[in-house]
Amino acid sequence: RxxxxxxxxxxxxxxxxxxxxxxxxxxxxxxxxxxxxxxxxxxxxxxxxxxxxxxxxxxxxxxxxxxxxxxxxxxxxxxxxxxxxxxxxxxxxxxxxxxxxxxxxxxxxxxxxxxxxxxxxxxxxxxxxxxxxxxxxxxxxxxxxxxxxxxxxxxxxxxxxxxxxxxxFFQPPAYEAIDAAAAQSALDDQRLTDPRFAAWLSHNVVAHKQPGYAIVNVSLKETGFAPGDITAEQMEAVAELSEQYGFGELRSTHEQNLVLPDIRKTDLFAVWQKLDALRLATPVIGTLNDMICCPGGDYCALANAKSIPVAEAIQRRFDDLDYLYDLGEIELNISGCMNACGHHHIGHIGILGVDKKGQEFYQVSLGGSQSNDAAIGKILGPSFAQDEVPEVISKLLETYVANRTEEERFLDTYRRIGIEPFKERVYA
Ligand code: SF4
Structure with missing residues (x-):
């Protein structure tokens, strides 16, 4: 490959x-x-x-x-x-x-x-x-x-x-000399005019090495749409944005989003408005709802269970941005079978579709990580029916919130307290 x-x-x-x-x-x-x-x-x-x-x-x-x-x-x-x-x-x-x-x-x-x-x-x-x-x-x-x-x-x-x-072959594009301090101060003013823009700026925009520029994550995680899906019309529009505001470059991520790598800070507000109109500015990057999800039983012949409806049920249940932001960085990954295209082993929370006597069930694992602290998640216990999954996730999150110390991510708390408190809460 x-x-x-x-x-x-x-x-x-x-x-x-x-x-x-x-x-x-x-x-x-x-x-x-x-x-x-x-x-x-x-x-x-x-x-x-x-x-x-x-x-x-x-x-x-x-x-x-x-x-x-x-x-x-x-x-x-x-x-x-x-x-x-x-x-x-x-x-x-x-x-x-x-x-x-x-x-x-x-x-x-x-x-x-x-x-x-x-x-x-x-x-x-x-x-x-x-x-x-x-x-x-x-x-x-x-x-x-x-x-x-x-x-x-x-x-x-x-x-x-x-x-x-x-x-x-990978020379930097023709960056303009931008007054970075002025651009930042204009951005700080714009941030105050619209809280939705402020949320997007905080969660979907990443610092760039070139002063005056920013990296924009184009979120493909709007609730109600399969994670990672984009329509032909949206794709055309994003391609146009990459030409109008960048250097014609678009990247895809294994977290199932797109990236506009070179956006002038002075253009961020305009880019946000256009992405927002395209429904591609959901400000959830790095949160629970920025989940990775394979096509599962809706499309894949190898699946044991559907993935997309599970993703949607979780997204609907936790669609409150304040709650999502309070939870902080959580990676939730869903696969419809053991082939693991949704990387469930390495999600902080992983969900795997399993076949239990011809019925679709879901096994939950905790503690995986895809980053420098690489880890494979540990199975929580017996699997769950599809309609139980959002409640299970809710109990896992409650356990985290009850036990976390300041600044501790879900994964850190899990590593400190182990799987037992999560197990006790879920199977009580
Ligand atoms: S994990 Fe299984 S169900 Fe999901 S896309 Fe891969 S092969 Fe298909």
């Missing part, structure tokens, strides 16, 4: 280095590469270039985290064997500071070991995560190092010229 990166690559304020040129270098390496033609199963690589991991690197076959070494040179942490689906695994760190010039040869060595030793007799056991788990991360790393020793300083060693060339 293609390489993925942080949706804010190149514009994020917390960026260490732009991940996109590295994706491009590795795309060129992988395209028509014989090792890729011989893989036992699909293969996914993600690269994160920011302090906060927004690319879920621990849940890819190979995850790369860009760091700076002791000399300030670009290097990579290399994770291998992560994934979701029926066997969720957190990737193992097998190199904590790989010099940038060796990234191709090191990944090549990983693929060689996987191709040599990965299972091909059973498609459910053929992913690299199964191999790494079976061998143990240390033994896998050892094999990779042995293979790497043969190719380490060969033709796959990247020259600075080759790296610089990849960066030429």
């Amino acid at each position: 293609n390489f993925t990166a942080d949706q804010f690559s190149g514009v994020a304020q917390d960026e260490i280095e732009d991940a996109r040129p590295w994706c491009e270098i590795l795309r060129q390496w992988a395209t028509f590469h014989p090792e890729f033609a011989f893989l036992p199963r699909k293969f996914k690589i993600a690269i994160c270039g920011s302090k906060r991991d927004r690319a879920a690197v621990a849940f890819h076959d190979i995850g790369l985290e860009i760091i700076k070494d002791a000399q300030g040179e670009t290097a990579f942490k290399v994770f291998v064997g992560g994934g979701l689906g029926r066997t969720p695994v957190i990737g193992a760190l097998i190199h904590d500071c790989l010099p940038k010039e060796h990234v191709m040869s090191y990944l090549d060595a990983i693929l060689r070991v996987y191709n040599q030793l990965g299972r091909r007799d059973n498609k459910y056991k053929a992913r690299i995560k199964i191999l790494v788990k079976a061998m143990g991360a240390e033994a896998f790393k050892q094999k990779v190092e042995e293979e790497w020793a043969h190719i380490k300083d060969g033709p796959m060693t990247l020259t600075q010229e080759a790296i610089d060339h990849a960066f030429t």
Whole structure:
């Protein structure tokens, strides 16, 4: 599959280095590469270039985290064997500071070991995560190092010229010189004129590395619409906005929203008005209602249960913005079967559709995380009927609110008090 990166690559304020040129270098390496033609199963690589991991690197076959070494040179942490689906695994760190010039040869060595030793007799056991788990991360790393020793300083060693060339494809656009202080003060005035704009500004707009600019999340999470859905007319209109107010660029996120990466702060009010008219400005990014939801039984032949009606029932139940904002950052992810396209394992709250004697039921898990503190959620207990799910979520939230300390996110409280208080409240 293609390489993925942080949706804010190149514009994020917390960026260490732009991940996109590295994706491009590795795309060129992988395209028509014989090792890729011989893989036992699909293969996914993600690269994160920011302090906060927004690319879920621990849940890819190979995850790369860009760091700076002791000399300030670009290097990579290399994770291998992560994934979701029926066997969720957190990737193992097998190199904590790989010099940038060796990234191709090191990944090549990983693929060689996987191709040599990965299972091909059973498609459910053929992913690299199964191999790494079976061998143990240390033994896998050892094999990779042995293979790497043969190719380490060969033709796959990247020259600075080759790296610089990849960066030429991702030059910053022609940003205008904006009086950032004046733009900010105008924005502060506009914020006071309309509380809805103020809410959108606080939740859907992200700081940009270029003074005077902002990153806009286009929310696809209006209650009553399937999370992540957008109509052709809305899409045309957003494309036009990207040209009128940006540099013609739109990005999609695995949280099922879109991103306008380069909006002048002076245009934010106008952009909000247009997105609001398009119903694409629901100010819920990062909250419970910004959920990830797979198509589930409404559209997917593999589903055990429907996902979209569950998402909608939760969104309707918690449609009070003040309550959502008080709850703070919560990730809720829903999948209609164990294939986990809705990433339920790594939601702070995960919901999985299961088949119980031909009936659609839902299993709830807690404590997953897709970020730097990667974790796989723990199952709460016996599953629930569809109409029980919103009440279950409500009880989980009440438990959190009753136990949280100031500034503690749902996930932090869960980690501190464990699953038992949540269990007791839900199954009381
Ligand atoms: S998780 Fe299952 S139901 Fe949902 S889209 Fe994937 S395969 Fe289909």
